[in-house]
Amino acid sequence: MFPENETLRQVLDSVHDGIYMVDRHRKITYWNKGAERLTGFMSSEAVGTTCSELLMHIDRSGRSLCNEMCFTVETMADERPREMMLYVLHKEGYRLPVATRVIPSRDAEGKVDGAAVIFGDVTSRFVQVKRLEELQKIIRRDPTGELESKREIEISLHVRFDEMQRYNWPFGVLFFDVDRMAEINEQYGVYKGNRVLRMVAMTLLGGIRSTDVVGRWSGNELITIVGDVNEHQLYAVAERARVLVEKSMLKDEQGELRTTLSIGATLAKPKDTVYTLLKRAEDLMHRSARDGFNRVTIDADV
Numbered sequence: 001m002f003p004e005n006e007t008l009r010q011v012l013d014s015v016h017d018g019i020y021m022v023d024r025h026r027k028i029t030y031w032n033k034g035a036e037r038l039t040g041f042m043s044s045e046a047v048g049t050t051c052s053e054l055l056m057h058i059d060r061s062g063r064s065l066c067n068e069m070c071f072t073v074e075t076m077a078d079e080r081p082r083e084m085m086l087y088v089l090h091k092e093g094y095r096l097p098v099a100t101r102v103i104p105s106r107d108a109e110g111k112v113d114g115a116a117v118i119f120g121d122v123t124s125r126f127v128q129v130k131r132l133e134e135l136q137k138i139i140r141r142d143p144t145g146e147l148e149s150k151r152e153i154e155i156s157l158h159v160r161f162d163e164m165q166r167y168n169w170p171f172g173v174l175f176f177d178v179d180r181m182a183e184i185n186e187q188y189g190v191y192k193g194n195r196v197l198r199m200v201a202m203t204l205l206g207g208i209r210s211t212d213v214v215g216r217w218s219g220n221e222l223i224t225i226v227g228d229v230n231e232h233q234l235y236a237v238a239e240r241a242r243v244l245v246e247k248s249m250l251k252d253e254q255g256e257l258r259t260t261l262s263i264g265a266t267l268a269k270p271k272d273t274v275y276t277l278l279k280r281a282e283d284l285m286h287r288s289a290r291d292g293f294n295r296v297t298i299d300a301d302v
Helices: 006-014 033-039 071-078 125-139 143-167 183-187 188-209 231-246 276-292
Strands: 019-024 029-032 082-089 095-106 110-121 172-179 213-218 221-227 251-252 256-257 261-267 294-296
Touching: 006 033, 006 172, 019 033, 019 183, 033 082, 033 095, 071 082, 071 095, 071 110, 095 188, 143 172, 143 213, 143 221, 172 188, 172 231, 172 276, 183 188, 188 213, 188 221, 188 231, 188 251, 221 231, 221 276, 231 261, 231 294, 251 276, 276 294
Parallel strands: 261 294
Antiparallel strands: 019 029, 019 110, 082 095, 095 110, 172 221, 172 261, 213 221, 251 256
């Protein structure tokens, strides 16, 4: 279950994708450099744990893939490779989308003694760089950074309105507020509060398409512009974002720290302006907060 050949280990460590191996008890026995880079967990932190303790795999609906239907257990049982897209938990607490392939591993006698899991970031390198640049603007606390983010959102909205008028291309807006951030900052301090905000931002960036836009509006408020959607699709995007953030967490010596999102969702209307569209989305977000947080409120009058 561990690549004993030094040349093989060097090859596996040079691979861009993450690779880890588990034994029959689902204990991680090997963790390559790609897995360290993608997840933030070092080999010393991963080896000896289980993926259910470390990565906590979920699908896009938030369903656990470790306890309910572990894909490594199924592969070891029927000896069939599997491929899937799922979300792993990064060391910084956010959910990272990865394309995953699991194959059975065999001992010297040809019997299955575990499984090897290969996973890679589903976004292209270009998109990763672009989103990291966006993230720096989202998490920056200085006023200039926030104004730049707002300007980019406004510019993107003007472009979307122009496309809607010219080509009848629909789009929608999701308005997010990170729930109870004041309490988090007061109880844990601003530094950890910023880590929570980064966790949320990275989860949102990992859950959207490369053509969509996400940015910071003000304080703990974030906005996503979603193109080419109807009401049901927009709600599905919002609900996926809600679930992924709900399933994210920061883990350290103080324990686990989680947060949720209150979300307002609305489609742009022909007579909308940037102001009226964002005002409607913000009002819907406030309704989600008043109704108990961690929910999506969508404008049905579209």
